[in-house]
Amino acid sequence: MAKRDRQAQSPSSDDNSGFSQVSDGDPDFGNISQPATQSLLQDSYRPRKPRSAAVASTAKRRAADAEDDEDDNDEGSYSETVVKVTKKARRNTIIGKLEDLDFEVEQEDEVYSSVTQIEKSGKMRGVSTASVKTTKTVKTPSKPAVVSDTPKRKRKTKEEKEAEKMPLADRALNCAFKIGAHVSSAAGVENSVTNATRIGANAFALFLKSQRKWESPPYKPTNISTFKKFTKAQNYDSRKHMLPHGSYLVNLAQKDKEKATKAYTSFIDDLKRAESLSIGLFNFHPGSSLGEPRDEAIERIANALNKAHKETGFVKTVLETMAGQGNVIGCKFEDLRDIIALVEDKSRVGVCIDTCHSFSAGYDLRSPETYSAVMKEFDEVIGFEYLSALHLNDSKAPFNSHRDLHQNIGLGFLGLSAFRNVMNTKEFRDLPMVLETPLIDDDVSVWAKEIKLLESLVGLEADDPIFLALEKEYADKGAAERKAVLDKLEKKEAEKEEKEAKKKEKAEKRAEKEKLKDQKAKKKTPKKSTAGKKGKLSKGTLESDSSELSELETGSDTDASSCGGKH
Incomplete structure (x- = not known):
């Protein structure tokens, strides 16, 4: 029964003129040249199939062949088989320019197909898909190309080489x-x-x-x-x-x-x-x-x-x-x-x-x-x-x-x-x-x-x-060249003098700043604290103070007499 269904659904060999079947049963995707993505039902039939459909048809036949290997008495069983085939179909290299930057593009197309075979209650449904995967690799220089204005050195002609050998004096x-x-x-x-x-x-x-x-x-x-x-x-x-x-x-x-x-x-x-x-x-x-x-x-x-x-x-x-x-x-x-x-x-x-x-x-x-x-x-x-x-x-x-x-x-x-x-x-x-x-x-x-x-x-x-x-x-x-050199030296000397003047001015300002800082520090010198000594004055200290007072009084009399008593 399965064989009859397969024969009824299989397209004629004339429909597969777009590709060839390899000896080991694997499909040959070498002739596929354009991307395609589509779903093919079991009962789909077109007089002239595109190459992507031919891929799916080949995959479908492969699944059907796998079914023939099993006994027809297993119709009531359930099984699932997935077949995936991947093969590179083409590779192209494109060389061009983008914003003055050379680049190289390597384009690689991969064709893959997958077939899912489902067997249940003696009926078979096959869904096959085929598509093309395209990968592009862009190669650019690691550093931007430097465009030089210097012309390339030309090769010397035979006459020029001969002239170089001639004596100049x-x-x-x-x-x-x-x-x-x-x-x-x-x-x-x-x-x-x-x-x-x-x-x-x-x-x-x-x-x-x-x-x-x-x-x-x-x-x-x-x-x-x-x-x-x-x-x-x-x-x-x-x-x-x-x-x-x-x-x-x-x-x-x-x-x-x-x-x-x-x-x-x-x-x-x-x-x-x-x-x-x-x-x-x-x-x-x-x-x-x-x-x-x-x-x-x-x-x-x-x-x-x-x-x-x-x-x-x-x-x-x-x-x-x-x-x-x-x-x-x-x-x-x-x-x-x-x-x-x-x-x-x-x-x-x-x-x-x-x-x-x-x-x-x-x-x-x-x-x-x-x-x-x-x-x-x-x-x-x-x-x-x-x-x-x-x-x-x-x-x-x-x-x-x-x-x-x-x-x-x-x-x-x-x-x-x-x-x-x-x-x-x-x-x-x-x-x-x-x-x-x-x-x-x-x-x-x-x-x-x-x-x-x-x-x-x-x-x-x-x-x-x-x-x-x-x-x-x-x-x-x-x-003219001597004058240019002198002008350059004068400019350089002037810049040097200006730099030295700025350096000197900066040093003077720094010195003035340090001087003011020292003056402020002297004004803020703290007085000796006597708070901790209150109530602790000794007898000797009191006697010393009293003696100083007596000396001051004596000194006052002396000063008055030295001024001639005018005060």
Whole structure:
């Protein structure tokens, strides 16, 4: 009977063309593409069923098949069977924008069907439902995207790369003053030689490794061999005219043992790199006392140099003059003199004068007279025999400002006159003279022009019309920037004075307030209480009081007689 009912109610196979029946009897929901929720009664029939109805029909047939497994004699029994099938039907990803914020939506549809079969008194009722469950997951960045106005760097064309290899100036090989710049050694230390040649430099500085890291990978044998090959081909004297610069992280004056060890390890690594390239000089900043006693810091620097000299062969350690910010050592010639005095091997230590630093530290290099006085002081305090190199930089900051701000030659507060003085000092011949002036967009042609400018100052007198015209030209170029710096400093100084005045006024008000408080406290001083002593006066006390009264009476007579009896 159950079989006949099922056959009468089952739709034809043509109605199920929208999906296929899998071999294990489970319905295949892979072709369902739209949500549907509806109830299907046992006697419902449509010529062309939607896919959701096909799902329900399949579930209903499954329930009927389960009924066939039981004997027809159990018609009077009651049983209930629930079948639930869940299967993912589709997954979509939508990418879009919402209020300038990128987002990604992952949409997942789940189709499930449930069939409840009830058998009672030989009659069967089947209720099947089918629906689609949709889940959406929105993925957004953890932080809002930052929109940068800076345009992306374009790749250089082949023509631009070729142009970068072309020389910007010829080297003046016969010039007694070896001028150059601090060139890049990116993509290989050997590239520093070609970069120096390109700007017409007869000397140059470089970083032997990243100055922002404590550790860097060692040189490859090809780096060393190519560097030496280029050096020989371009006729550079690596022992005399190359001046590597030490890492800005290193502080040999450091008291902390762990940090001092870290600094020394980086320092000695640089020295060994220099010797592997056959470079004879190594310039570095002396360091900072960090608030510790200055003489102790100087001693630590000297001890580090003595140790380093014993671990290396020939490289000379060159101390640079500093601008004098905070606890920095080297702003005075005496600091460098004291370090040299403690160095055991004097042939392994030297000094580099930085024109910007020394000017900011209070050494006036501008006029011929003040310049001569500074050079005389240097010779007396340190000695020209220790002078090993120069850094040529103008200053954005005024004289004696103790600020390390480099400016292009002739545009700053030093002016072109200071560099005319430098380029006519015979003691500087054959020393590496290195530019550390700023560049705009890494345009190294600035250095090529400055090298030629400095070379043109050799032999010019201070009153030479050619020099005076050049001095005025460069001074006018930098006038606006110098004025802006002065205005800024004046404003800052005025703010400082105003702050000090307010601080002083506040201190005066506080002092006045404390004074009034003390005066009030004196007025409110409590009198000695005698209430507890009433009725307890001793005989001796009474006698004392009576004697005092008699003395007062006697005193009164005496006073009257002393006034001449006029009262």
